[in-house]
Amino acid sequence: MESPYDKKRQFIINAVYILLVVAIVYLIFKYAISLLSPFILAFLIAYVLKGPAKAISRWTKLPNKLVSFILVLVFYGGAGILIALVGVKLISILSNTFTALPEIYEYQLRPFLLTTFDGIEQTVFLIDPALVDVLNTASEQLVNYLGDNVTSISLTFVSFLSDFATSLPGFLIKVLLMVIATFFMAVDYEVLSSFVLRQFSEKTNEIIQTIKNYIVNTLFVVIRSYALIMSITFVELSVGLSIVGIDNPILIAFFIAIFDILPVLGTGGVMIPWTIMTLIQGDYQTALGLLMVYVFVTIIRNIIEPKIVGGQLGLHPVVTLISMFLGANLLGVLGLFGFPIALSLLKHLNDVGTVKVFK
Numbered sequence: 001m002e003s004p005y006d007k008k009r010q011f012i013i014n015a016v017y018i019l020l021v022v023a024i025v026y027l028i029f030k031y032a033i034s035l036l037s038p039f040i041l042a043f044l045i046a047y048v049l050k051g052p053a054k055a056i057s058r059w060t061k062l063p064n065k066l067v068s069f070i071l072v073l074v075f076y077g078g079a080g081i082l083i084a085l086v087g088v089k090l091i092s093i094l095s096n097t098f099t100a101l102p103e104i105y106e107y108q109l110r111p112f113l114l115t116t117f118d119g120i121e122q123t124v125f126l127i128d129p130a131l132v133d134v135l136n137t138a139s140e141q142l143v144n145y146l147g148d149n150v151t152s153i154s155l156t157f158v159s160f161l162s163d164f165a166t167s168l169p170g171f172l173i174k175v176l177l178m179v180i181a182t183f184f185m186a187v188d189y190e191v192l193s194s195f196v197l198r199q200f201s202e203k204t205n206e207i208i209q210t211i212k213n214y215i216v217n218t219l220f221v222v223i224r225s226y227a228l229i230m231s232i233t234f235v236e237l238s239v240g241l242s243i244v245g246i247d248n249p250i251l252i253a254f255f256i257a258i259f260d261i262l263p264v265l266g267t268g269g270v271m272i273p274w275t276i277m278t279l280i281q282g283d284y285q286t287a288l289g290l291l292m293v294y295v296f297v298t299i300i301r302n303i304i305e306p307k308i309v310g311g312q313l314g315l316h317p318v319v320t321l322i323s324m325f326l327g328a329n330l331l332g333v334l335g336l337f338g339f340p341i342a343l344s345l346l347k348h349l350n351d352v353g354t355v356k357v358f359k
Contacts, residue, residue, distance in 0.1 A: 026330065038174045042181035049075065050189050068186040076179055112282070207349075214348050218341050225309045232304065233257045233267065233297055240293035244286060260301070267297050315344055 033040060049071045056071070057064040185192060197205050237253035246252060260267045271294035279287040306317035306324070315323075323343050327335025 038178035039181050042178045042185055045072070045075065045182050046185035046189050049186055053186070065187045068189070069183060072182050072186045076182070112279075210349070211345060214345055215341065218344055222309065222337065222341065228308055229301065229305055230257045230260060233260050233301060236297050236300060237267075237293065240289075240296065244289035244293060246286075260297075267294060267301070271297075309340060315340060315347065319343065 046068075049068065053064060053068040053071050056062070057067045060067070197208070200208065234253050234257035237256055238250050241249035241253055256267055256270045259270055271290060275287050275290040275294065278290060306321040309320055309324075320340050320343075323339040324336055327337070327339030329335070330339075
C-alpha cells in the first residue's frame with residue numbers, strides 16, 4: 001500500500017513531467033514551427049496532393065513521380081496567379097483608403113463632429129451655461145486628438161508598406177524554399193515517409209498512425225464546423241441587411257461571412273467601419289440598423305462557435321472556449337485552432353488507452 005508521501009511524490013513527478021511536455025510543445029510551436037514553416041507547409045501540400053497524384057497515375061498509366069511533379073506545378077501556378085491578383089487589388093484598395101483618411105477626416109468626420117458638438121453645447125447652455133466652456137474645451141481636444149491620430153494611422157500604414165517591401169526578399173526566399181521542397185517531397189513522398197517511420201518502433205508507429213488519422217479527420221470536422229458557422233452567419237447577415245434596406249444584401253453578406261472566418265477581424269472588421277462611415281454621412285437610421293445586425297451576429301457567433309466546434313471535437317463548450325482563448329493569446333491564429341484540436345486528440349488517446357492523462 002502506497003503511503004501518502006509516495007502519492008504526493010508521484011503527483012509532483014507527474015505534474016513536472018506534464019509541465020515539461022507543455023513547455024516543450026509551446027517552444028516548438030512558438031519558435032521551431034516558425035523556422036521550419038517552409039518545409040512544414042511543403043510537406044502538407046505534398047501530403048494533400050499525394051492522393052490525387054495516385055488516382056491520376058492509375059487512370060492515365062503515367063509514372064506517379066511525373067504526375068506529382070505536374071500537380072505541384074499546376075498547384076503553385078494557380079495559387080501564384082490567384083494570390084497576385086487578389087494581393088495587388090487588396091493593396092491598391094488599402095493604399096487608397098489609408099492615404100485618403102486625412103481628407104475623409106477633414107471634410108467629412110471633422111464637420112460632423114463640430115456640428116454634433118455645437119448641438120450638444122446649445123442643449124447644455126439651456127441647462128447650465130457654466131458647463132459650456134468645459135464642454136467646448138473637451139470637444140476641441142477630442143477633435144484635435146482624432147486629427148492627429150488619423151494622420152498617424154495614415155503614416156503608420158505607409159511605414160508598414162515600406163517595412164513589408166524591405167522584408168519581401170526574405171519572404172520570397174522562404175517561398176522559394178517551400179516550392180522546391182514541395183517538388184522533392186511530392187515526387188519522393190513514399191520514400192521519405194518510409195524512411196522516417198523506420199526510425200521508430202512498431203508501437204510508436206502505431207501511435208503516429210493513430211495521431212495522423214485522427215488529426216486528418218479532426219481537421220475535416222473543424223472545416224465542416226466553421227463552414228456551418230459561416231453559413232449561419234451568412235443567413236443572419238442576408239436577412240439583417242435586407243431588413244436594414246442595403247442593396248445587394250446577399251452578395252455583401254457572402255463576402256462578410258467569408259471575412260468572418262478571420263479570428264482577429266471577423267464580422268467587426270467590415271461592419272464597424274461601415275457603421276461609422278454611415279454615421280458620418282448622416283444616415284443615422286441605417287447606421288443604427290447595421291450596428292444592431294452586427295451585435296446580433298456577434299452574440300449568436302459567440303454562443304454557437306464553442307457549442308458547434310466543441311460538439312464536433314467531442315469537447316465540452318466550456319473546455320473549447322477556454323482552449324480557444326488560451327490558444328489565441330499564446331500562439332495567435334495557430335493556437336486558436338490548434339489548442340482545441342490538441343485537446344481533442346489528447347482526449348481520444350486517453351479514451352482508447354494509448355495514454356493515461358485523466359480519469
